Amino acid sequence: FQFGKSELQLNYYSNSCPKAEEVIKQEVTKLYHEHGNTAVSWLRNLFHDCVVQGCDASLLLESVTGIESEKASGRSFGMRNFKYVNTIKKALEDECPSTVSCADVVALSARDGIVMLGGPRIEMKTGRKDSKESYASVVEEFIPNHNDSISSVLSRFQSIGIDAEGTVAILGAHSVGRVHCVNLVDRLYPTVDPTLDPDHAEYLKGRCPTPTPDPKAVLYARNDRETPMLLDNYYYKNLLSHKGLLTVDQELASDPATLPFVEKMAADNGYFSEQFSRAVLLLSENNPLTGDQGEVRKDCRYVNAS
Ligand code: HEM
Ligand SMILES: [Ca+2]
Numbered sequence: 001f002q003f004g005k006s007e008l009q010l011n012y013y014s015n016s017c018p019k020a021e022e023v024i025k026q027e028v029t030k031l032y033h034e035h036g037n038t039a040v041s042w043l044r045n046l047f048h049d050c051v052v053q054g055c056d057a058s059l060l061l062e063s064v065t066g067i068e069s070e071k072a073s074g075r076s077f078g079m080r081n082f083k084y085v086n087t088i089k090k091a092l093e094d095e096c097p098s099t100v101s102c103a104d105v106v107a108l109s110a111r112d113g114i115v116m117l118g119g120p121r122i123e124m125k126t127g128r129k130d131s132k133e134s135y136a137s138v139v140e141e142f143i144p145n146h147n148d149s150i151s152s153v154l155s156r157f158q159s160i161g162i163d164a165e166g167t168v169a170i171l172g173a174h175s176v177g178r179v180h181c182v183n184l185v186d187r188l189y190p191t192v193d194p195t196l197d198p199d200h201a202e203y204l205k206g207r208c209p210t211p212t213p214d215p216k217a218v219l220y221a222r223n224d225r226e227t228p229m230l231l232d233n234y235y236y237k238n239l240l241s242h243k244g245l246l247t248v249d250q251e252l253a254s255d256p257a258t259l260p261f262v263e264k265m266a267a268d269n270g271y272f273s274e275q276f277s278r279a280v281l282l283l284s285e286n287n288p289l290t291g292d293q294g295e296v297r298k299d300c301r302y303v304n305a306s
């Protein structure tokens with residue numbers, strides 16, 4: 001049972017904080033010019049928040065007594081730039097105290113981050129409220145692992161209303177950003193995964209020279225060597241030339257349920273953009289808290305003091 005979804009509305013803050021969306025956009029733009037990868041982080045945050053229980057900023061809670069942070073899960077490995085969420089939230093608190101939820105910051109920063117990365121502009125509703133709890137114990141149920149089977153990935157997305165076409169499109173998020181070696185070495189050592197292009201495998205071995213990388217070492221490879229900071233259909237072109245990084249990426253090009261969509265998206269960036277927008281919108285409206293549910297956190301890292 002999904003409650004709340006229909007209570008989101010366009011411009012929810014039009015009376016209570018008319019400049020809210022503008023403030024977020026300004027901060028996202030400024031941060032992008034200082035640290036381009038913040039925009040990449042906002043996109044990943046949307047996924048990691050919205051699939052775990054719903055778009056309720058549960059992701060942002062820190063570990064304190066009684067709360068175990070979702071960020072501490074292995075599935076959150078490599079997530080970065082959380083401190084800049086506080087920068088955005090602070091600007092909003094200066095404009096209108098205790099009004100704009102952290103869950104809406106997650107959604108709108110992803111929307112504006114997508115634009116900074118050359119992706120489509122997605123019209124998003126607002127009015128999400130923030131959870132009073134973290135769902136750390138179920139993160140692994142909701143977020144697939146990098147080497148899960150395609151059928152389990154498809155059923156995960158299906159459960160939040162995203163079909164196979166939408167799933168192929170939303171994984172196009174991996175057209176930007178990076179993957180750490182710990183998530184890659186299984187495909188390189190002891191023998192190279194035969195579905196990986198041999199030249200690309202050599203490149204990746206250069207980036208990840210040992211089969212047992214120190215998880216704390218910042219050894220990584222870019223998701224998309226062609227246009228690493230652009231949300232475009234190079235992801236699909238790479239998959240067709242066997243240059244997908246994660247097992248879940250490469251599987252999209254080998255499964256008959258997803259391959260036709262990969263081919264179509266590789267050939268048509270407009271079609272990719274359209275499907276990506278549709279899927280991101282569905283993700284951003286997954287099971288929000290609305291109305292009297294939850295709260296508007298003053299500090300995204302902590303539940304309000306009662
Ligand atoms: C089957 C689903 C997915 C799996 C298994 C998955 C897994 C991963 C993994 C393992 C990484 C690399 C982490 C690291 O080593 O640093 C990553 C990065 C990333 N993921 Fe996903 N992901 C999935 C879906 C998504 C979706 C739906 C989005 C957004 C809508 C997304 C956005 C990103 C972004 C932007 C990065 C790059 C982060 C950075 O460079 O800081 N992912 N993902
Ligand atoms: Ca959540």
Ligand SMILES: [Ca+2]
Pocket residue numbers: 175176224226227228229230231232233234235
């Ligand atoms: Ca790209």
